[in-house]
Amino acid sequence: MGTRAQLEVKRIMDRLASAIVEHRLPPGTRLTEAKLVEVLGANRNHVRSALQKLASEYKVVTIFPNRGACVAQPTIKEARDVFAARIVIERAVVELAIDNLTAKNRNRLLKQLEKETGAIKCGERQEMIRESGNFHRVLAQIAGNEVLDELLAGLITRTSLIIALYQETPNVQCSIEEHQALVDAILAKDCDRARYLMDEHMKTIQRYLLLDERSGDVDLQAVLEES
Template sequence: MSLNKESEIQRLVHVISNAVAEQRLPPGTRLVEGELVTRLKANRNHVRSALKRLELNRIVTIVPNKGASISQPSVEEAREVFTARSIVERGIIETLSEKCRQMDIAILKKQLKTELEAIKRNKRGQIIKESGEFHLLLARLAGNSVLTDMLQNLITRSSLIISLYQIEAVDLCGCNDHKDIVDALEQNDVSAAVQCMKIHLKEIESHLNLDFWENKKVDMEKVFEDS
């Protein structure tokens, strides 16, 4: 595969993944190849390849004779994604803490300010984007590209899960939690930073209505009593 083709496919994967992560493409959205070709100014074969990669990452579902759509994660998958995030983000913090410089803390604090500004403007899309950027920034500063790639995928899948199962419109990735993580890193308190991240992710998960869907029982008589 040529470098130009690979670069273009990666661009398409990145654009679609970002739209999902920022909840601009909700679960179940149908992805029509022709429309993507036009809107993303892309080659149809490149679009098809990008969709197949996104399918491998569980972001897109492709059904023969029906086409592609944004995935709709199950409750079991939702729990597994947050468990995986907890493990990956713990590793990121532990790796970063071994090499964390004052410059890194300054970069993280700058990101906190950007998040706070988005919250003040009450721009939900921007808040989601900047919250995800904080987590990815931790990974990039840790200097492990594999962990960064893993986290990018998990954040995108988390956004799908939040779109499907969120109980109410609340800010799920709080700036205060992020500040606690940065403060712990600045104090070189690794265990506190890890614990803050663990609590933070559990807080996000607690706002999802997973228990209801996992244990749901349908009374068909009540469902159709007014029909």
């Protein structure tokens, strides 16, 4: 792909991913190519490869052969696996971040916290969601392992979709207090405590989710009632 088209595909991916992650496109929403072409002012080929990538790389889109694309509806099993995997990586990230604490990195962390509190004060829901995800990205970047960072980025995206699908009380995100406590522990280089807080933080998020066995599969019912 030539660099121009590549950027265009990335642009489309970003637009779609943001919309999904920020819960403006609910799970199950049909994503017809023609409509996306119209709305995004894009070439259909570019739209197609963006959808393909969102499906195969990020798994926030599902493509039904000959029937088009939808915002994905991860199963409960998948949701749990994503959380479990995420905890594994987040724990490692916390440890590495503590090892890598420079003055510059301390600053980045504090600035990120400011952004988050700012977003909460403004009451901009989308920005709150975005920044609360960015907090975890910043940690991963401080950790300095690009592979872990990229893996985590994917899992954060998927987590956001899972929250949109399975959260009982809407609008609950990462609590800023927990991020604050985590930062305190990290800045104090208290590895055990930081790891513990990260575990609890993830558990808190999961606690607000409806991930009971039930049918054990997709929540077809809930979606059908909705539409």
